[in-house]
Each structure stands twice: as C-alpha cells, then as structure tokens.
Amino acid sequence: QVQLVQSGGGLVQAGESLRLSCIGFGISVSFNAVNWYRQAPGKQREFVAIMTSGGSTNYADSVKGRFTASRDNAVNTAYLQMHNLQPEDTAVYYCNTSTHGGLYHYWGQGTQVTVSS
Numbered sequence: 001q002v003q004l005v006q007s008g009g010g011l012v013q014a015g016e017s018l019r020l021s022c023i024g025f026g027i028s029v030s031f032n033a034v035n036w037y038r039q040a041p042g043k044q045r046e047f048v049a050i051m052t053s054g055g056s057t058n059y060a061d062s063v064k065g066r067f068t069a070s071r072d073n074a075v076n077t078a079y080l081q082m083h084n085l086q087p088e089d090t091a092v093y094y095c096n097t098s099t100h101g102g103l104y105h106y107w108g109q110g111t112q113v114t115v116s117s
Helices: none
Strands: 003-007 010-013 018-025 034-039 046-051 057-059 067-072 077-082 091-099 104-107 111-116
Touching: 003 091, 003 104, 018 034, 018 091, 018 111, 034 067, 046 067, 046 077, 057 067, 077 091
Parallel strands: 010 111
Antiparallel strands: 003 018, 018 077, 034 046, 034 091, 046 057, 067 077, 091 104, 091 111
C-alpha cells in the first residue's frame, strides 16, 4: 500500500522554526518529485515548494529564503525546513508526489502548523 506519512507540525511563535517530514511507504520520495502545499482556513490549497527527482528546488515567493525542501534517500524521507515562521504561514501542510507521468497522485495526511504573533 502506498502511503506518505507526515510529521513535525506544531504551534510556534513568530520567528521560530519547524521541520516537516514526509516518509514514503511503498513509494520512493527520491525518484519522484515531492511537492509541498498548504491550506489555510477559508483559503484554497497553495503550492509551497518542490524538490524534483534530480534535486532541484523551487519555492513560492512567499516562502523563498525562509523554507528549504530537502530529502534523505537513506530513509526515504522528504523534509520541509521552515525558518522565521510568521502568522500568515499558519496552515495545514501537505506533501505530495506522483508517478507514471502524473497519472497517480499521492498525498500525505497533512500536518497543522500554527504560528502565533
């Protein structure tokens, strides 16, 4: 069974940091691009970051310079390191990957990040 299992969310104060993890079971987060999205209350889900299978990264303008996507192939885990968190970063964060040229999509269960001012 293919699963992406997330961990690492929580409640922090503005300016603090968190690291989100996304572990792949039955699917490689090394050979497939991993996207990070977030959804704030009352808003649509939005793109946050991507790490491609080749290791390239790209970020939404709102998080550039503060968030870093990475992975550890040895433990089949993707990470989203978040620094200088702000209240507007409050959202449920999701990892996502796809296979077969985008035919199959897989999502993590989501993890809540809450930033207080």
